[in-house]
Amino acid sequence: MKKIILIIFIISINSQFFGQDLLDILDNETPKTENIVTATFKGTRILNGHSIENRKDKELEFIISHRFGRVNLGFDELFGLDQSNIRFALEYGFNDNLTIGLGRSSFEKTYDSFLKYSLLKQKNGENSFPFAVSLFGSVAVKTLKDYDPSDKRTFAESLFYVGQVLIARKVSPSFSYQITPTYVHRNSVRINADPHDIFALGFGTRMKLSKRVSFNSEYYVTFNESKSIDARNSLAFGIDIETGGHVFQLILSNAITMIEKSFITESTGNFFGGDIHFGFNISRTF
Numbered sequence: 001m002k003k004i005i006l007i008i009f010i011i012s013i014n015s016q017f018f019g020q021d022l023l024d025i026l027d028n029e030t031p032k033t034e035n036i037v038t039a040t041f042k043g044t045r046i047l048n049g050h051s052i053e054n055r056k057d058k059e060l061e062f063i064i065s066h067r068f069g070r071v072n073l074g075f076d077e078l079f080g081l082d083q084s085n086i087r088f089a090l091e092y093g094f095n096d097n098l099t100i101g102l103g104r105s106s107f108e109k110t111y112d113s114f115l116k117y118s119l120l121k122q123k124n125g126e127n128s129f130p131f132a133v134s135l136f137g138s139v140a141v142k143t144l145k146d147y148d149p150s151d152k153r154t155f156a157e158s159l160f161y162v163g164q165v166l167i168a169r170k171v172s173p174s175f176s177y178q179i180t181p182t183y184v185h186r187n188s189v190r191i192n193a194d195p196h197d198i199f200a201l202g203f204g205t206r207m208k209l210s211k212r213v214s215f216n217s218e219y220y221v222t223f224n225e226s227k228s229i230d231a232r233n234s235l236a237f238g239i240d241i242e243t244g245g246h247v248f249q250l251i252l253s254n255a256i257t258m259i260e261k262s263f264i265t266e267s268t269g270n271f272f273g274g275d276i277h278f279g280f281n282i283s284r285t286f
Helices: 002-029 075-080
Strands: 034-036 060-070 084-095 098-105 110-120 123-125 132-142 159-172 175-186 197-208 213-222 234-243 246-253 277-285
Touching: 060 075, 075 277
Parallel strands: none
Antiparallel strands: 034 123, 060 084, 060 277, 084 098, 098 110, 110 132, 132 159, 159 175, 175 197, 197 213, 213 234, 234 246, 246 277
């Protein structure tokens, strides 16, 4: 009888320790719950500039962007609608974290390309992280022949480069913001007094108005400016309308251009003086 009691005691002790070890192993091997925050912005653009969002894996997006003349040109120019600047672009998601894009603008007959890589995701849960961070880099070439034939630009002199860090946070289902440190390099400038390197900081917000509509704002402040033009900081307000397979954006901005090297460093309009360009972005995803 004593032997039976001793065997039962030993088995119970071993079971207790073994069970505890098994629970520890299972706890260590169970993935920690983490929820990646999505839809910080509805599209890949806040307005003029890029948002934190990427194309999904194997998705191809076709984007048409228009900016018209200044609304203060009056009725004779149909409040700017008689003038138009257009950009066509294709963007492709190599995976959920990497997007490549190619575009062509009528302004200065510019071709541009970019890469955008999602470095960090905003997460909730046990392994939470408060921000999403992406890296953006682009190169553009101006092909407009606006030079003296005796002083033709080389291909290298026509190149422009942009580097950005996109830092965004979705504060709530209704509000998101983004901060965008920016560096622009220009291989050639109009006059020697113009800087080849320009540093800027962008601010963007999205406020959800309904299930498919949001109000967006965007502002870029530059810390050194060109001397050859009366450059002003880029400012834009707009509405996002999500309609099935695409996002339609209506925009009011003091910038008539749609790529970073131009609207950040070359905008000349005074938004509050009436130098406002109406425009839109429309995209279709395949």
